[in-house]
Amino acid sequence: MIVSAKDIHKHFGALHVLKGVDLDVAERELVFVIGPSGSGKSTLLRCLNRLERPTSGSVRVDGIDMLAPSTDINHARQRIGMVFQSFNLYPHMTALGNVTLALRKVAGKSRAEADVLGQAALERVGLADRASHRPAELSGGQQQRVAIARAIALEPRVMLFDEPTSALDPELVGSVLAVMRSLRESGMTMIVVSHEMGFARAAADRVVFMDDGLIVEQGPPAAIFEHPTHERTRAFIGQIQRH
Amino acid sequence: MEEMIQAFFNADIARAAMPIVLAGLLNTLLMSLLVVPLGLMGGLALALGAHSRHPLVRWPLMAWVDFFRAFPPLVLLVLLFAGLPFAGLELGGFACVAIAFFLNTGAYYGEILRAGIESIPHGQVEAARSTGLSRLQTTTYIVLPQAVRNVLPDLLSNTLEVVKLTSLGSVVAVPELLYQARQAQSVTYNATPIVMAAVIYFLILWPLVRLLSRLENRALAGRG
Amino acid sequence: MTGWDRFAETFFNAKVMAKYLPDILYGMVVTIELAVLIILSGLFAGLVLALIRSLGVRPLNWLIIFIVDLFRSLPPLVIIVLIYFGLPAAGASPSGFVSTWISLALVLMAFAEEIFWAGITSVPRGQWEAARSTGLSFVQTLLEVVLPQALRLTIAPLTNRTIAITKGTALGTVVAVTEILGQASSAMSNSYNPSPLMMGATAYLVLFLPVVVAARWIETRFAWKR
Numbered sequence: 201m202i203v204s205a206k207d208i209h210k211h212f213g214a215l216h217v218l219k220g221v222d223l224d225v226a227e228r229e230l231v232f233v234i235g236p237s238g239s240g241k242s243t244l245l246r247c248l249n250r251l252e253r254p255t256s257g258s259v260r261v262d263g264i265d266m267l268a269p270s271t272d273i274n275h276a277r278q279r280i281g282m283v284f285q286s287f288n289l290y291p292h293m294t295a296l297g298n299v300t301l302a303l304r305k306v307a308g309k310s311r312a313e314a315d316v317l318g319q320a321a322l323e324r325v326g327l328a329d330r331a332s333h334r335p336a337e338l339s340g341g342q343q344q345r346v347a348i349a350r351a352i353a354l355e356p357r358v359m360l361f362d363e364p365t366s367a368l369d370p371e372l373v374g375s376v377l378a379v380m381r382s383l384r385e386s387g388m389t390m391i392v393v394s395h396e397m398g399f400a401r402a403a404a405d406r407v408v409f410m411d412d413g414l415i416v417e418q419g420p421p422a423a424i425f426e427h428p429t430h431e432r433t434r435a436f437i438g439q440i441q442r443h
Numbered sequence: 444m445e446e447m448i449q450a451f452f453n454a455d456i457a458r459a460a461m462p463i464v465l466a467g468l469l470n471t472l473l474m475s476l477l478v479v480p481l482g483l484m485g486g487l488a489l490a491l492g493a494h495s496r497h498p499l500v501r502w503p504l505m506a507w508v509d510f511f512r513a514f515p516p517l518v519l520l521v522l523l524f525a526g527l528p529f530a531g532l533e534l535g536g537f538a539c540v541a542i543a544f545f546l547n548t549g550a551y552y553g554e555i556l557r558a559g560i561e562s563i564p565h566g567q568v569e570a571a572r573s574t575g576l577s578r579l580q581t582t583t584y585i586v587l588p589q590a591v592r593n594v595l596p597d598l599l600s601n602t603l604e605v606v607k608l609t610s611l612g613s614v615v616a617v618p619e620l621l622y623q624a625r626q627a628q629s630v631t632y633n634a635t636p637i638v639m640a641a642v643i644y645f646l647i648l649w650p651l652v653r654l655l656s657r658l659e660n661r662a663l664a665g666r667g
Numbered sequence: 668m669t670g671w672d673r674f675a676e677t678f679f680n681a682k683v684m685a686k687y688l689p690d691i692l693y694g695m696v697v698t699i700e701l702a703v704l705i706i707l708s709g710l711f712a713g714l715v716l717a718l719i720r721s722l723g724v725r726p727l728n729w730l731i732i733f734i735v736d737l738f739r740s741l742p743p744l745v746i747i748v749l750i751y752f753g754l755p756a757a758g759a760s761p762s763g764f765v766s767t768w769i770s771l772a773l774v775l776m777a778f779a780e781e782i783f784w785a786g787i788t789s790v791p792r793g794q795w796e797a798a799r800s801t802g803l804s805f806v807q808t809l810l811e812v813v814l815p816q817a818l819r820l821t822i823a824p825l826t827n828r829t830i831a832i833t834k835g836t837a838l839g840t841v842v843a844v845t846e847i848l849g850q851a852s853s854a855m856s857n858s859y860n861p862s863p864l865m866m867g868a869t870a871y872l873v874l875f876l877p878v879v880v881a882a883r884w885i886e887t888r889f890a891w892k893r
């Protein structure tokens with residue numbers, strides 16, 4: 201298992217947000233996470249790369265214990281990339297600058313090496329010709345693809361996507377999904393929180409349904425979407441398909 | 444250590460100097476009560492004028508504001524206090540402070556209020572005028588209340604500066620807090636009265652500083 | 668002699684002005700020295716305090732907030748007087764120049780810390796998270812990602828505040844600093860003529876008016892937009 205999270209609990213003060221979540225992800229697997237707003241999907245992803253520290257439980261990524269005090273978390277995070285709903289590109293840097301910052305500062309590459317790798321990453325998301333543009337000069341879809349390039353440039357073993365297309369105008373969603381699909385075809389392990397059911401059907405190996413801080417049920421896309429066993433899953437899927 | 448306490452926190456001297464220092468505090472408060480409204484009125488006139496669409500009105504007023512923003516208030520004060528007598532015009536220290544502050548802080552208040560007025564979308568004016576309000580009514584009831592609210596932190600911050608600035612009165616023998624404290628210090632050869640003045644300034648202004656720090660953080664964070 | 672001639676003879680007396688011009692120019696040099704020292708040390712100290720504050724160590728932050736509040740509440744002239752007339756009792760006798768420098772640098776430090784801090788906190792949390800998720804450390808994120816964005820937001824308010832505090836160099840005259848106002852005042856009492864004072868006032872305008880106009884430009888150039 202390349203990602204193995206066991207009995208994750210997370211409290212925010214009195215709020216119990218994750219109530220004992222287990223999630224194992226195999227190499228090259230694409231796990232798709234769905235669930236109502238506030239069910240803890242984002243928090244779960246953020247526990248995996250320790251942007252949030254779980255209150256209890258264990259997280260291993262590519263053999264590294266992410267919660268051990270002895271772990272160099274900054275180094276470990278190179279193996280687990282993350283893409284955010286709101287892109288979070290650095291507005292004061294060019295697209296290439298965004299992609300190369302961690303290459304230089306964390307991976308220790310020279311500027312020249314980093315530029316070559318960064319340019320290649322932009323190429324993979326189809327934005328080689330936008331390298332010198334600032335985020336403000338790019339469309340939302342292009343910004344999100346730069347954000348993906350920023351993560352994959354570090355050659356992570358796993359990629360986390362937290363609603364990567366939710367902030368996009370509908371006509372821009374396709375370009376981002378296309379990049380995710382090609383990433384998938386290259387064999388990347390991916391955990392995706394999203395409402396894009398079409399993408400889930402086409403690309404996901406497994407769909408995980410979360411509600412109220414727990415994984416309620418999981419299985420192949422066809423099974424979860426066509427024959428959900430739990431009432432809550434059925435209600436949720438019925439709801440989003442009506443939209 | 445004992446010597447330090449004697450030099451800065453001498454209880455006997457503090458007791459003796461207390462009436463003198465408190466008299467100074469009273470004058471500082473009175474001065475502030477005079478100078479702040481004066482500056483606000485001057486600033487409002489400047490802001491309304493500088494907002495005018497007529498360049499012959501706007502530019503001279505902008506130049507006026509910049510002139511006094513560039514001019515150290517103490518220089519202005521000394522100019523009035525020590526310069527004017529050569530023109531046969533002898534004003535007291537208090538009058539000089541009042542005039543200098545009217546000019547100086549008026550410019551700052553004016554600049555702040557102008558920014559506030561300019562932050563109000565023109566649609567507000569058009570909506571008000573369309574309901575039959577006159578230009579003056581629109582300014583009074585629609586524009587100014589919103590403008591003031593938008594720049595309230597800056598207005599308060601400038602007011603804090605004005606109160607602090609009243610300490611310049613000590614240079615022209617106005618018996619305000621700092622002046623009185625320095626009188627007491629020169630009589631006793633002891634820094635305790637000045638420490639007392641500092642503590643008093645801190646105690647009366649700290650609440651305002653706290654409030655401002657909150658407002659400013661919120662304002663800046665909101666624009667990120 | 669007309670009234671105007673008499674006025675000019677008094678306030679713009681050519682002979683007096685020629686005689687004291689070197690003094691005023693010297694005063695300008697002192698004012699500039701003092702201003703540069705205040706700006707450099709005040710802004711630097713303010714930035715350092717803001718960076719320390721971003722580490723989020725509670726007791727340290729309380730201390731910083733107290734220091735900042737203190738120097739925002741006290742009138743600069745009170746601080747100058749306290750240091751110049753008070754410190755000798757504690758065994759240190761700073762010159763008027765040093766007293767003025769330290770006092771105004773402390774005041775600028777306090778205001779600058781507030782402005783830098785507000786700038787740092789105004790950078791959205793997502794910027795921190797994105798940077799940390801790629802493995803950048805806290806300090807790297809602060810210096811490479813957050814600070815450049817924060818500084819842009821702080822340029823306009825910092826410029827205005829710096830000008831206002833730097834003008835306070837004139838207060839040095841109270842503790843016998845030979846800056847412009849000090850030179851002008853003593854020249855005036857030596858010559859029984861206000862012309863040096865007019866020269867001094869002009870000198871301030873020559874120094875500060877371009878800065879104020881530049882600040883206006885900066886304000887529009889770096890207006891709050893991203």
Ligand SMILES: Nc1ncnc2c1ncn2[C@@H]1O[C@H](COP(=O)(O)OP(=O)(O)O)[C@@H](O)[C@H]1O
Binds near residue numbers: 215240244
């Ligand atoms: N930093 C935080 N502090 C307090 N509560 C939080 C924080 N982050 C998330 N929460 C709460 O945790 C719950 C789960 O949030 P989240 O993981 O974002 O849900 P989802 O991504 O499924 O919509 C929500 O109730 C949310 O308000």
Ligand SMILES: [Mg+2]
Binds near residue numbers: 241242243363
């Ligand atoms: Mg979420």
